[in-house]
Amino acid sequence: MAVTTFVPLTATRGSALGRLTTTELKLFIRERVGPIWGVGFPLILLIIFGSIGSFSKPRPVFGGFTELDIYVPILIAFSMAILSLSALPSVLAGYREQGVLRRLKTTPIGPVRVLTAQLAVHLAALAVTVTVILVVARFGYHVIAPRQLAGFVVAALLTAVALLSVGLFIAAVAPGARVAQAIGTIVFFPMMFFAGLWLPIAQMPAVLRHISHATPLGAAVQALQDSAQGHWPTGLQLVTLAAYAVAFGLAAAKLLRWE
């Protein structure tokens, strides 16, 4: 084997965090869970629901809005839940399990930046999905565009932060990728139930409706529906989301380990 002198390269080097984020984005796409279940599946559901004629008729029970108007925020919550509760924690717990984070600890970049890169990738995926769902719904199936846009953006961002915090908490407590994914799935179904995936929140019995208000996705879907219909999200909805973000964010920060 030849002995080579390595010439240091100093030119044409992007920032380390930029390179890391690009790499994590490629891995996110190759991993397929996020793109298929978090991005593709909600879109397919939208197309299926959109193709059901009765879903696009104004209904008095929904205050003159269509079934699809009610469902679009639920699909947005669905996408956010998959990406935050399943995709993100399984990647992070897997990285810890495999020693990826430990290895990075011995480099100048350190493991915190992987977390930053992962959050950036998932936030970007969330933003793209929400936009695509809204655009397809508006122009493909005549769903109302969010009438209180600022309120809608605030509600969506707060939902994303709350769910990503829960996701980080799962990554902190799960010993590995499989367990993280299992916890994410177990948490996902009741959360989606209270988000009104199977039974719209407005049609739930009073007890379930009250529980729904207190769950992150219940609060999220209602805040998104309200702002889509032209109202500011209520203080209770925003406080509920913020409380989840703070509580799980702090717990994750306390519990998250690199090895």
Next chain:
Amino acid sequence: MVAVIDVQHLHKSYGQTVAVDDISFAVAEGEIFGILGPNGAGKSTTVECIEGLRAPDRGQITVLGLDPQRDRAELTQRLGVQLQDSRLPGRLRVAEALALYSAFYRAPADWRALMDVLGLAGKANTRFGKLSGGQKQRLSIALALVGNPRVAMLDELTTGLDPQARRDTWDLIEDVRARGVTIVLVTHFMEEAERLCDRVAVIDSGRVVAVDTPAALTERIQTEQRIQFRPSVPFDDGLLTVLPDVTSIIHRGDVVVVTGNNNALNAVTSVLARNQIVAHQLRVEQASLEDAFVALTGRHAAAPPGAGHNGPVQD
């Protein structure tokens, strides 16, 4: 001697378990320094303290004049690390991993050249999960070197490799040293330490039991020789047991094994010649680093699968 790594009175406990109990040694610039010891001896803890992954309870460590805890940021720029049991994301490609890691450093090596030297150029677009054990190991060495480090710490470098891949890796390490990189090699394979290391620290139960060259360690206990052969005709053991240089003689089937001091070989062969006995398949086994290790620690080191006995001299 310019000490690149200086460890003084290192102590580290995990709860009640004392992992490292007063370890001191110094690594000189440009040498391949081995840290040898049975599993659980405290090798990895020592290395992790040097890398800054763990904080020592007591003691002083300097690496290239830096404190691994206080000067972490600077140390990571200059110290290349290969960790035991550390994987990469399964879907990350070889070239991507190298490009990514090279972006972490101030003055990285040319990762494409590194990829060629390590024989990974043909695997540039292969995912980490699809690489063989040897290829994964070479990639992790490449990643340890991509920052152009002055010192490289390599932990259990050849564990799980087949004998050919192990020998290729050894050649590679010698090449790396030839470029002026100081190397610390953690291993429990005697053959590896004997072949590569300029000096070895033998660690047992959290303490350094010896620091010396492999040859000097071996010499310390080299008092016996074992001579093994198949005689052309049967003979009376008494012919050899009367020799003062011979301590014992045993038979294994038609093979005779004679143990004695350093002069035993001369004495035995002349007696055999005088009696017109031909010694077929004559082998002389001398003390190896492994024997030295056993004598120092009272334990047997793991033998790499497929590796023969150390140090046989074959007729």
